[in-house]
Amino acid sequence: MITRLTLVNFKAFRRLELPLGPLTLLTGLNSSGKSSVLQALALLRQSFGPDRSTAHADGSFLLNGDLIEMGTARDVLHDDFGPADDLLTSDAPAVGFVVEADESSQFIARYDLEQPDEDVMEADLHVFVPRWLHLPFQYLHADRITPAVTYPRSRQIAIDRGFLGARGEHTVNYLRHNAEQEVPEGPLRHSGATSPQLLDQTVAWMQELCPGVNLQADAIEGTDFVRLSYGFGGTAGINATRRRRPTNVGFGLTYALPIVVACLTATPESLILLENPEAHLHPKGQSRMAALLSAAAATGAQLIVETHSDHVLNGVRIAVKQAVLQPEDTVVHYFQGNGAGTEVVTPRIDKDGMLQQWPEGFFDEWENSLDQLLD
Template identity: 85%
Template sequence: MITQLTLVNFKAFRRLELPMGPLTLLTGLNSSGKSSVLQALALLRQSFGPDRTTSPEGGLLLNGELVEMGTARDLLHDDFGPADDLLATGAPVVGFVVEADNLPSRFIARYDLGQPDEDVMEAYDFPAFRSLLREPFQYLHADRITPAVTYPRSRQIAIDRGFLGVRGEHTVNYLRHNAEREIPDGPLRHPGATSPQLLDQTVAWMQELCPGVNLQTSAIEGTDFVRLSYGFGGTAGINATRRRRPTNVGFGLTYALPIVVACLTATPESLILLENPEAHLHPKGQSRMAALISAAAATGAQLVVETHSDHVLNGVRLAVKRGGLRPDDAVIHFFRGNGSGAEVISPRVDKDGMLAQWPEGFFDEWENLLDQLLD
């Protein structure tokens, strides 16, 4: 498990040392550096992980399946500084130090002043972190799948690799193939599900977001596509026998489905990166999504979550108060710009779910608006 990530001369950060835990929440203003943390981890996986299609010795791969970072000049911090502690070289470098199990691993990419528009950077790495890069991995972007009539059916990606896709586009095929896989007894197993099998567990957690909903997945014979449909169990006056395609249901359920499946299939070795899991969900759904994310972390998986939702934050705090997570397992970072880059404030959570500090700008807009209404 990663306990600290250090970024050097990377995008908004000249140097950032970021403690991490089983569940790390990244919050803060737009364009303050939150996504850079997820991108850094995805970039290392893309460049040195098992799924790279070319030799890892090819360097830091800026554009690939997981992230599209642009060119070397897009990576290098505007006010870059020396990094002799990483690599003694006269050229600028972009560096990453990943500390896992008290063992730091360094990844250094050299910036070629003569070729700033290249999308592969010469890289030097120390292999201690390579084993972690081979562990189960999911990265779900904020731009996820939307309701559609069909979804792709790729055995290599969804089944052989177990990857849901950065947009969650392979979730339906993964769920179809692994429908009978059992979720181990523990925090992730929903007590209200009809069975411990993945499909039934997924339905139970989706019902936390939309009561009465159920799912069906099926292959479309003779094609490279699969189909998803929803039923509603007769709730809200809807005919229980009629299946509905996602395009007639709305964004929320389909948008949330990859997050639910990624969390349910987490293992103690998994690293899961999530952007805005609350998107298109109502407040109660957002807090229940936080409960699922906390349960995945409680199984031993590591989740790094970017969120703009106070309901997600409070759902994690509630998980700590109820004993589902230890206080030290929930690490919260608040990013805000300081004029020349970004700074990070890290409020600690106590055993009652309370925060040790509440910095200005940290989920305080409700109070700000209430003060104006009462003025």
């Protein structure tokens, strides 16, 4: 498990040292640097992980790939870059990361002043590839799959690699192939599901977001596509046998599906990066999504989650109070701009789910609005 991440001259940060836990929430204003934390880890996985083509595994930072597309070296170097003397012996511009897990590892790439628009950055040293880069991994962008008639069927990605796709585009095929895989007994297994199998467990958790919903994933014969359909259990006068296309159901369920599957298939050593898991969900659904995230972390997986939702925060606080997670298992970072950059404040959650610090601007808009209404 990664316990600390340091960014040097990377995007919004000249230097940032960030402790991480089994469940880490990244909160704060837009464009304050939260996504840069996820992108840093995704960049390392993309550049040095097991899925990079051996033909291009030359020890360089691969800025554009199937996880992230960051542009060019010019785009990732911090505008006011400084010397990275603890990483390099020279003052040459460089981007660097220090990842502390079972052991500390450094990743450094020089910025080539003559080729700032290249989308690879040559590593300064031979990079030792740590164990965490080869463990089960998922990264789901905020821009996830939208309701569609069909989704891709790729054995190499969804089945051989077990990857849902950065947008979750391979989730339906993964679910189709692994429908009978059992969710291990523990916090993730939903007690209301009809069986411990992945499809039934997925349905049970999806019903936390939309009561009565069920889903079906099928291959379309003679094509390279799969189909997702929803049913609604005969509620609200809808025929239970009638299947509905995602395009006729709305965004929330399809947007949430990759998150649910990623959590349910997490192993005790998984690293899961999530952007805005609450997107398109109503408040109760956001709270239940937090319960799912907490359950995944309680199984031993590590989740790093960017969120703008106070319902997700409160859901995690409830999980701590209910002892699903221990206080030390949760880390909350609040990114706030100070006019000259970004400051990170880290409120602590105690065993009762209470926050020991509540910085100004940290999920306080409800109270601000209420004050104006009562004024």
